[in-house]
Amino acid sequence: MESGLNTMQDFLIQSSMGNMLVLIILVTLLIVIHFYSLARSKRELLKVVDNKVEVFQKAFDISEDGVLILSDKDEVVYANKVIKKLLGLEKDFLFKSLSIQAKIKIKNQWLTLDELISIDKKKIDNKMIFYLHVELLVDTQKRKTIPINIFLDISPLESKHDVWRKIIFIQDLRQKNEQKVVGYRHQLSGLANQAQLLHDLNSLYAKLHLNKKKLALVLIDIDDFSMLRSIIGYEQMNKILVKFATYLQDIPTDLEISVYHTYYNNFLLTISNVDDEQEVYTLVKNIQDKLASFYKMRDVKLYLTASVGISIYKENKSSRDLLDEAYKALAQAQDYGNGRIQEYVSELSSNDYDTLILHNEMHQALEKNQFEIYYQPIIDAKSEEVVSAEALIRWNHPEYGLIAPYIFIPIMEKTGFIAEIGKYVLEEVLKQQKRWELFKFKQIDVSINITLFEIESKDFVENVEKQLQYHQVDPSLIKFEITEGAAMISEDSTQKQFKEIKKLGIGISLDDFGTGYTSFLYMKKFPADVLKIDKTMIDYILINKEDQRIVKAMIEMGHSLGMKVVAEGIENKRMYEVLASYDCDMMQGYYFSKPVPAFEFQKLLR
Numbered sequence: 001m002e003s004g005l006n007t008m009q010d011f012l013i014q015s016s017m018g019n020m021l022v023l024i025i026l027v028t029l030l031i032v033i034h035f036y037s038l039a040r041s042k043r044e045l046l047k048v049v050d051n052k053v054e055v056f057q058k059a060f061d062i063s064e065d066g067v068l069i070l071s072d073k074d075e076v077v078y079a080n081k082v083i084k085k086l087l088g089l090e091k092d093f094l095f096k097s098l099s100i101q102a103k104i105k106i107k108n109q110w111l112t113l114d115e116l117i118s119i120d121k122k123k124i125d126n127k128m129i130f131y132l133h134v135e136l137l138v139d140t141q142k143r144k145t146i147p148i149n150i151f152l153d154i155s156p157l158e159s160k161h162d163v164w165r166k167i168i169f170i171q172d173l174r175q176k177n178e179q180k181v182v183g184y185r186h187q188l189s190g191l192a193n194q195a196q197l198l199h200d201l202n203s204l205y206a207k208l209h210l211n212k213k214k215l216a217l218v219l220i221d222i223d224d225f226s227m228l229r230s231i232i233g234y235e236q237m238n239k240i241l242v243k244f245a246t247y248l249q250d251i252p253t254d255l256e257i258s259v260y261h262t263y264y265n266n267f268l269l270t271i272s273n274v275d276d277e278q279e280v281y282t283l284v285k286n287i288q289d290k291l292a293s294f295y296k297m298r299d300v301k302l303y304l305t306a307s308v309g310i311s312i313y314k315e316n317k318s319s320r321d322l323l324d325e326a327y328k329a330l331a332q333a334q335d336y337g338n339g340r341i342q343e344y345v346s347e348l349s350s351n352d353y354d355t356l357i358l359h360n361e362m363h364q365a366l367e368k369n370q371f372e373i374y375y376q377p378i379i380d381a382k383s384e385e386v387v388s389a390e391a392l393i394r395w396n397h398p399e400y401g402l403i404a405p406y407i408f409i410p411i412m413e414k415t416g417f418i419a420e421i422g423k424y425v426l427e428e429v430l431k432q433q434k435r436w437e438l439f440k441f442k443q444i445d446v447s448i449n450i451t452l453f454e455i456e457s458k459d460f461v462e463n464v465e466k467q468l469q470y471h472q473v474d475p476s477l478i479k480f481e482i483t484e485g486a487a488m489i490s491e492d493s494t495q496k497q498f499k500e501i502k503k504l505g506i507g508i509s510l511d512d513f514g515t516g517y518t519s520f521l522y523m524k525k526f527p528a529d530v531l532k533i534d535k536t537m538i539d540y541i542l543i544n545k546e547d548q549r550i551v552k553a554m555i556e557m558g559h560s561l562g563m564k565v566v567a568e569g570i571e572n573k574r575m576y577e578v579l580a581s582y583d584c585d586m587m588q589g590y591y592f593s594k595p596v597p598a599f600e601f602q603k604l605l606r
């Protein structure tokens with residue numbers, strides 16, 4: 001019995017040990033399976049991570065910015081293609097310290113990347129630190145620097161196995177700076193454009209207060225550009241512009257000049273060290289003289305003119321105001337004809353004229369007799385007596401006062417009202433001629449300016465004939481003046497109408513001669529009695545020998561065609577003496593008298 005119990009106990013013990021063994025085996029198996037699963041999951045996870053890293057590497061490699069990742073020991077963990085080229089990294093750079101100690105200029109101090117990161121370690125604090133528009137020194141021997149933006153970040157360490165720590169992005173600004181430069185350059189000439197001008201004007205203004213000199217803007221517009229292009233073609237006009245741009249850049253002068261190509265046929269000069277405004281005028285005249293003969297086409301010189309607007313810095317004016325004034329001055333110059341030089345004068349524009357108001361009030365002003373005729377005497381060169389006069393219209397506005405013609409005439413031309421005002425001027429001049437006849441004043445002829453619009457308007461010749469008959473005035477006491485440029489626009493129509501006018505006994509005067517492109521053949525055909533040499537041809541006759549030769553040749557040509565010659569713009573006695581020595585017939589200008597009302601002009605006649 002006892003032995004049986006022992007046998008049962010042994011069996012139970014053996015069974016418990018077997019179960020324990022099985023349990024141990026099962027637990028071991030489970031642990032093995034668990035760790036196997038963990039290992040497999042980790043391998044798969046690492047594979048996913050590696051794939052993601054590969055994707056990021058590809059993304060960084062096609063980036064235009066440089067990406068550099070350093071370990072906590074400042075060893076290179078990753079560098080994309082841009083950073084390799086930028087820093088000149090060798091092939092075996094991975095997990096090594098940077099072989100090139102590139103430096104960044106921060107606040108006039110050159111720092112290595114490591115030094116820069118160390119300084120800003122506390123600042124970063126999970127935020128990205130960036131420095132904009134700094135310099136990267138990549139070649140210490142040649143002192144080669146590159147403009148960059150730099151961004152710094154530090155990835156916090158999560159374990160002792162994590163070696164990724166410092167992340168650096170470098171943006172190379174060279175290409176962007178080049179694009180910016182291109183944006184500030186005129187595509188054709190390569191000169192700075194108007195965008196650059198607006199940027200530069202601010203610094204020029206600051207300079208004014210340092211050297212206490214004047215700042216001048218000179219706006220140059222090549223005249224009749226569209227017409228010339230239609231004659232000689234697009235490519236030739238581009239060549240002219242490029243050559244003119246080159247000439248402007250190389251002008252020999254002591255003045256501090258910057259040249260800008262603002263629009264297709266517009267150039268602007270800034271002159272920042274002006275002592276005497278006459279220096280600006282001398283420079284501009286030299287430019288006009290050079291332009292007149294500097295381009296040849298098939299061995300023939302192409303005669304070119306330019307209208308010029310000048311604005312001089314005055315106190316309490318902004319840079320934009322000064323630029324606007326240059327454009328206003330150019331518009332005024334062009335209103336007077338080709339080749340004119342006009343300075344913007346604040347006194348002339350002290351009133352803020354409203355174009356729409358002037359346009360709306362013109363008809364009413366005519367009815368209320370607000371327009372007035374002024375007369376400027378024309379003097380015989382030999383006797384120095386008044387032998388003729390030019391009639392000039394003025395508008396005595398009840399609010400603005402006396403308005404100059406260059407303000408309202410362009411509005412009249414654009415709206416067609418110029419034809420009505422032309423009839424008024426003719427009638428007033430005929431009335432005045434009749435009064436002078438009745439009161440026994442000296443009989444002189446009076447010139448009336450007319451436009452192409454008037455000539456081509458309906459019943460122009462018929463109205464002139466009707467007015468002459470009504471007022472019973474000798475037709476020989478009236479002359480019609482038309483500018484050379486206007487006469488050339490519609491040659492056949494102009495010649496036809498003026499031949500009809502000549503049949504009435506009225507004289508014809510070709511005004512502003514020297515500013516257009518009149519050929520000798522056209523001059524032979526044009527029925528003119530008087531040739532008026534433009535003021536711009538006279539301005540520098542005392543100092544410019546070429547101008548002297550040109551004016552003398554004009555006088556001789558006019559005489560050879562049976563015309564009388566008038567020189568405009570005589571401002572002093574010396575000018576008068578020089579032109580008299582060239583056998584110029586008549587002269588007109590402020591040296592003799594400015595335009596004056598009829599009652600003042602009568603004193604000169606007496």
